[in-house]
Amino acid sequence: MTTVIEVQDLHKRYGPKVAVDGISFQVDEGEIFGILGSNGAGKTTTVECVEGLRRADRGSIRVLGLDPVRDHAELTQRVGAQLQEAQLPEKLRVGEALSLYASFYRRPADPAALVAALGLEDIRSTRFGKLSGGQRQRVSIALALIGNPRVAVLDELTTGLDPRARRETWRLIEEVRAGGVTILLVTHFMDEAERLCDRVAVFDRGRVVAIDTPAALTKRAAAQLGVERATLEDAYVALTGESTDV
Numbered sequence: 001m002t003t004v005i006e007v008q009d010l011h012k013r014y015g016p017k018v019a020v021d022g023i024s025f026q027v028d029e030g031e032i033f034g035i036l037g038s039n040g041a042g043k044t045t046t047v048e049c050v051e052g053l054r055r056a057d058r059g060s061i062r063v064l065g066l067d068p069v070r071d072h073a074e075l076t077q078r079v080g081a082q083l084q085e086a087q088l089p090e091k092l093r094v095g096e097a098l099s100l101y102a103s104f105y106r107r108p109a110d111p112a113a114l115v116a117a118l119g120l121e122d123i124r125s126t127r128f129g130k131l132s133g134g135q136r137q138r139v140s141i142a143l144a145l146i147g148n149p150r151v152a153v154l155d156e157l158t159t160g161l162d163p164r165a166r167r168e169t170w171r172l173i174e175e176v177r178a179g180g181v182t183i184l185l186v187t188h189f190m191d192e193a194e195r196l197c198d199r200v201a202v203f204d205r206g207r208v209v210a211i212d213t214p215a216a217l218t219k220r221a222a223a224q225l226g227v228e229r230a231t232l233e234d235a236y237v238a239l240t241g242e243s244t245d246v
């Protein structure tokens with residue numbers, strides 16, 4: 001198994017605030033690897049370090065063998081990141097955004113193929129400002145994939161989507177993975193992690209408190225609670241002591 005992302009003993013503080021306190025994990029090629037944790041657990045800081053957008057205070061990170069800060073230009077060619085929606089001009093049309101982003105990459109995906117794969121045909125000429133939440137989300141996933149990345153980092157993938165759009169997005173992510181892309185997925189949602197992730201790292205106050213498959217985490221929680229079946233939510237509560245609304 002090839003390791004695609006390797007994070008070792010990552011530390012990051014903002015002034016006196018310790019955001020990440022010795023995080024380590026590895027992601028294998030072709031995995032959907034989830035980072036699960038409540039507000040302030042250090043998830044975004046960690047993925048921003050993985051993307052080379054922040055410099056760690058201590059620890060080492062390799063993504064596809066690259067140092068995200070030193071080799072940032074090369075990394076951006078090979079790692080797709082989901083943009084926050086506010087980063088796109090409201091008047092830009094979906095098709096224009098895809099062509100523009102494609103131009104940033106040496107070997108971009110074919111925008112037309114991506115439009116078809118993500119079901120964006122009907123909104124190709126729609127301005128970004130006129131899209132629904134679900135449509136914006138799909139466009140942001142398309143933009144994360146336009147560079148033909150080996151790795152995609154998706155943060156808050158389905159936040160704000162209705163149940164149907166969430167299920168559609170999950171199916172889409174599974175297709176992306178089937179195409180050979182390794183996915184690092186940051187999520188608040190237990191059902192999303194359970195449904196999509198091969199393995200999950202549970203973050204709690206800047207540390208990793210468990211890394212395992214959702215099945216193993218729920219099995220352990222069931223044994224701990226003395227019940228036959230537990231949910232990932234139960235496992236999360238047992239691991240972090242936090243109530244479920246993360």
Ligand SMILES: Nc1ncnc2c1ncn2[C@@H]1O[C@H](COP(=O)(O)OP(=O)(O)OP(=O)(O)O)[C@@H](O)[C@H]1O
Binds near residue numbers: 038
């Ligand atoms: N630029 C910053 N300056 C100061 N403190 C920050 C900064 N960014 C994050 N923090 C703090 O660091 C901690 C970790 O934040 P981070 O955003 O990494 O957590 P998170 O798990 O992604 O949370 P969320 O789910 O709310 O995005 C939080 O306490 C946050 O307030």
